[in-house]
Amino acid sequence: MNRRRNSFLTATILPTVVFAVVFFLNLFLISAGSSGAVPFGTLALIIVLWFGISAPLSAIGSYFGTRHGAISHPVRVNQIPRQIPPTPRYLKPWIATLLAGILPFGAAFVELYFVLSKYRWHWRAFLTGGGSAFWVLAYGIFYWASRLSLDSFSSVVLYMGYLLLLALLDFLVTGTIGFLASYWAIRRLYSAIRVD
Known part of the structure; x- marks a missing residue:
């Protein structure tokens, strides 16, 4: 770019x-x-x-x-790219992003699998790390529908606007943490490999 x-x-x-x-x-x-x-x-x-x-x-x-x-990077990269098998439907980036946010601790293990087995793991690690933001947004909407009684349309718009900002910032922060954790793990793993 x-x-x-x-x-x-x-x-x-x-x-x-x-x-x-x-x-x-x-x-x-x-x-x-x-x-x-x-x-x-x-x-x-x-x-x-x-x-x-x-x-x-x-x-x-x-x-x-x-x-x-x-x-x-701590390892030499082969100039000839390897063939990558087609990705199954349930491992598409957006589906994996939504599922990984359910249990952030479990997402770390799934994320490590993605990192070690795919090219362009950077975006997948970012999206998977940011998956919890979708659940924050869903919970905010559920909380509004079930517990809040906002009197005016302006109050609803304000609540939803701030909820969207919160979810966006949560996505960026947790996605960045997911990427940095994956990047650190990759560097540690490949720095231990000897190229003889």
Whole structure:
């Protein structure tokens, strides 16, 4: 992938999604006449901070990361790729992601199997690690339907908006942890292999 485009997307995608959801929810607070609505000046200041601090720091980090070079792996890789058998239907990435979130402890063993047996394990490890976010979202919807009595449409939209943000951030955090744990395990396993 183009490094500049990757750096740009890293600096913009998550803040854009979070800002768009907060702005949309703020419109409902304003329409309801709530004192909890964020003033326009504060939203403008957030945008200035985003473009003035967060985006430049991402660009600087990308520059230094590019100068540092690629991460070296502890084993030589064969230049001729091996044939990979077709994946069974129940091991498709999204199905595995949903199932792995049920028992995060059990997901570690399933994830290790995926890591050791497939190419492009990086995304599978990330998706499998982030599978718990789907269950957080499902529980939030269940809790809303069974226990909460929200009086207005604005309250429902606010609850669902913040629930979606919580699930998104949970997905990113646990997915990152899943990837880093898998990457650490792979490096440990392959550093113990002798190439003679």
